[in-house]
Amino acid sequence: MNTNQKAMELLEEHNIEAALKLFRKAVLEKRGVQSLTNLAWVYLHEEDEIENALTLIQEAINLNPKSHFPYSLCGELILKMEKYEESLHPxxxxxxxxxxxxxxxxxxxAKYHLGEPAEAAMYFGLAEGKSDFTLFNQVKCLIVSRQLAEAKKILATFNENDDDFIGEVDLAELYAELELYKEAVHWYDKGWGIYYKQPDWIAWYVHSLIKTNQxxxxxxxxxxVIQLKKEELVEAYEEKIDEDWSVQDKQQNIIQLSNEIKEYQTMIERVSAGVLPQLTFEPSPETGCYLFGCKRHGHPEYED
Incomplete structure (x- = not known):
């Protein structure tokens, strides 16, 4: 069993410290595509050392690897640094x-953050998401690029029984943004007893109800929700201070709950006047296993 194989076994056992030592040893033994890529992956995903990981993966890429792993990992790293144009090449x-x-x-x-939502939608579509946030991103980008008919078509494919289903309220948001308020209300209803009550999404729920004459x-x-928040406020005043909950934490929680109650008390008036919270959209990078010799994902070791 070589050093990489031993390191992979330790990583699988979640013995990160011991695995890291062996991944470093593998690099000392041979600075090759496999050792550099695997150590970079561990630095990123287990140590959150982005700069060190990037240095290693760029060295691996300089060896002209025939595997996509180093390039995929490099692109992910650069995206995390918000260098969107630079991420495109790898x-x-x-x-x-x-x-x-x-x-x-x-x-x-990358394309979305570079201001190219139509191309972003194309790439999200090629990723073939299934009721997940990749598909959510595709619909959002279609909306931003005003491809509304296609957005509605894709939206209809979401299935709450899929493993990576985004969730009821997130799906409702897409329907509300497309002014399909009846469908939005349906999904907000389904998410009501599941999601934590927050003013931003409840405002859109209220908006959808008003638009459907409810x-x-x-x-x-x-x-x-006002009654619920008042009960939470009573509990907040009664919470005891300890090492995990400071006086400042308690005060901030009380202020937040009090402000939320005030916001709910004027919500109908504001929403009826067309005042709605902005729907934020910040698509984030997706990761993958780019470890050579990972038995769990059936990855062979790299052959030079």
Whole structure:
């Protein structure tokens, strides 16, 4: 059993410190594509050492690897540094060697942040998401690029029974943004008992109810959440201070809950006047296992 194989076994056992020592040893034994890539991956995902990981993976790329792993990892690293233009070359090189869903997704992220939502939507589509946030991103980019018919078509493919389903309220947001308020209300209803009550999404729920002529129901929902927040406020005042919950934490929680109650009390009026919270959208990079010799994912060791 070589050093990389021993390191992989320790990593699989979550013995990170011991695994890291062996991954470093493998680099000392031979600064090759495999050892550099694997150590870079561990630095990123176990140690959060982005700069060190990037230095290693760039060295691996200088060896002209025939695997897409180093390029995929390099693109992911550069995306995390928010250098979107710079990330394109390694990501496109990765795709030219072997297309993968994660890399298509990351190209979508880069293109969106570069102000190219139509191209971003194309790449998110190539990633072939299934009711997940990749598909969510595709729909959002289609909306931003005003490809509304296509956005509605893709939106209809979401299935709550899929393993990576984004969630009811997130799906409702897409329907609300496309002004499909009946469908939005359906999904907000389903998410009501699951999601933590926050003013931003509840405002859009209220908006959807008003748009479907259910203003009285909207008021009922607001009354319900106000009562809930008042109960949380009572509990907040009674919370004891300890090493995990400081006086400042307690005060901030009380202030936040008090402000939320005030916000709910004027929500119907503001939403009826067209004042809605902005729907934020910040697609984030997706990762993958780019470890040579990973038995869990069936990755062979790299052959020079």
């Amino acid at each position: 990501l496109l090189t990765s795709i030219s060697i072997q297309p993968s869903s994660a890399t298509y997704h990351n190209l979508g992220v 203003k009285m129901r909207a008021q009922k929902i607001i009354n319900e």
